[in-house]
Amino acid sequence: MEAIxxxxxxxxxxxxxxxxxxxxxxxxxxxxxxxxxxxxxxLGIQKVHLILGHNGxxxxxxxQSLKLELQLHFIDNPVYLTTGNTLSMVMGxxxxxxxxxVLDGDVLYPPKALMDYVRNAKLSSFALVPTDIxxxxxxxxxxxxxxxxxxxxxxxxxxxxxxSGFGFGGEAIGFxxxxxxxxxxxxxxxxxxxxxxxxxxxxxxxxxFAKTTELHPWQVSEKxxxxxxxxEDYSQALKKFESESNQYQL
Numbered sequence: 001m002e003a004i005x006x007x008x009x010x011x012x013x014x015x016x017x018x019x020x021x022x023x024x025x026x027x028x029x030x031x032x033x034x035x036x037x038x039x040x041x042x043l044g045i046q047k048v049h050l051i052l053g054h055n056g057x058x059x060x061x062x063x064q065s066l067k068l069e070l071q072l073h074f075i076d077n078p079v080y081l082t083t084g085n086t087l088s089m090v091m092g093x094x095x096x097x098x099x100x101x102v103l104d105g106d107v108l109y110p111p112k113a114l115m116d117y118v119r120n121a122k123l124s125s126f127a128l129v130p131t132d133i134x135x136x137x138x139x140x141x142x143x144x145x146x147x148x149x150x151x152x153x154x155x156x157x158x159x160x161x162x163x164s165g166f167g168f169g170g171e172a173i174g175f176x177x178x179x180x181x182x183x184x185x186x187x188x189x190x191x192x193x194x195x196x197x198x199x200x201x202x203x204x205x206x207x208x209f210a211k212t213t214e215l216h217p218w219q220v221s222e223k224x225x226x227x228x229x230x231x232e233d234y235s236q237a238l239k240k241f242e243s244e245s246n247q248y249q250l
Contacts, residue, residue: 001044002101084201112247
């Protein structure tokens with residue numbers, strides 16, 4: 001298995017000018033990025049593609065300084081300020097020739113949550129956590145009667161028809177896997193609809209992909225997964241990390 005970590009974003013909502021990149025937010029003696037990489041090393045991932053943008057050289061130098069037994073491949077996205085993270089993901093997928101794990105770089109999770117998911121979930125699939133169905137900000141997942149994923153809804157409220165017509169899976173927390181055969185199929189879909197997909201978040205093209213591909217939900221049983229977009233998010237994540245440090249031990 002290969003992995004992609006999406007690290008191009010600027011992180012303007014976090015407003016941490018003291019850090020080169022939000023993936024370097026500290027949690028104890030580690031950072032978000034070092035935690036990602038050490039989890040991937042423990043999983044025996046063959047190769048990690050890191051998609052860089054904002055302060056990419058600093059992120060690259062930091063990752064190399066960890067001296068982990070991982071094959072790291074750095075990919076620069078020079079247009080990260082004017083595109084969504086779908087392009088960054090596709091830039092990585094174009095280099096992948098096996099089952100692929102994709103990680104958003106701004107997520108804190110207990111290592112067991114990722115380990116259990118990668119080792120046990122079906123492909124292709126998305127890790128989900130419980131959330132408020134009326135949370136407009138998060139990536140809400142709607143399910144078909146079969147239990148497969150129907151759509152990802154983010155940055156808006158669900159309509160009454162969506163609430164009544166589909167099951168609610170929870171929030172896509174930011175790590176998911178594509179099978180070896182679905183990697184080129186998704187890239188092909190992107191290339192056919194590049195004008196529409198280039199500026200958007202990955203939730204939008206995966207809603208289109210779900211029309212022709214069975215995407216499985218995986219319910220994360222461990223609590224303590226956080227997507228960190230703001231300083232308030234970081235404060236909440238750090239409080240949880242410090243109060244339950246054993247849960248986050250690498």
